[in-house]
Amino acid sequence: MSDSNINPPLILAGNSYHSRLLVGTGKYKDNEETRLALEASGAEIITIAIRRTNIGQNPDEPNLLDILPLEKYTLLPNTAGCYTVDDAVRTCRLARELLAGHKLVKLEVLGDEKTLFPDTIQTLKAAQILVDDGFDVMVYTNDDPLIAKELEKIGCVAVMPLAAPIGSGLGIRNPYNILTIIENANVPILVDAGVGTASDAAIAMELGCDGILMNTAIAAAKNPVLMASAMKKAVEAGREAFLAGRMPKKRFASASSPIEGTFF
């Protein structure tokens, strides 16, 4: 749907994006598969991780950022794997240095290795520090409406509740909480993590989410490039269905052809 009056673009930190699907760049077979999947997804925002450079081992090994057409993407450095406020803040500051002053970051502070659930107490602290330091923070959190609102009040540019645990592919486990978060929000709400297949993405968008961030659902599919294409369509379809407004559910049938004029 190209009519921007009916289907306006996603606005994040003052920039507008036509794609509401944000994708991670981890877990792919190789850089080429990553490049093709990103292209098929239509994503304009892609997450990256900040890690130690391998010292002395293949310094000329091609880096993901060397093979991607970077002019097509907004990079979203993320604090994946951080379990403390300090590590998350350090990661964002290094990313800003690495990317020449880039301000948009995805904050996640994890609390537990088994569930990878966010540590919301540390997340709130880190979000405050990063917002005060001038970052545009998109923040990963659980599906708790109260915490989501707090993160918005701190000044995060987007709040990103999980659908289900990271990498679980379980789909939206608590649609009513996601709905409450959306209804309460004055910033974009994006579902981050837990989507397994295209219908999960469509359901999230039909609830009224502003976008979805996913990685494993695409990268761990048997055919990641095809799944990326499916996700693109599911996000678009779910968005349009949300905007269109679904028919009310009824218990019994309701004929769709007129009764009047029947000759039998």
Added chain:
Amino acid sequence: MMTIVLNGEKQQVTANTSISQLLKNLNLENKRLAVEINQQIIPRSEFDQHILNEMDKVEIVQAIGGGSNP
């Protein structure tokens, strides 16, 4: 010679080595990376002047593929 801790591993470097010199020795010059020394980010513009000290903790990082997981 002196010892620094480079990305978590002890390494010998000559005294008065600058960050630029260190990156050159590691074949990492002109790579897209960021450098932190003792948890302080050193801007690229200071790589030439900044001289390493004994037991400095040096982190050299880059961007890699990554999503919502460690």
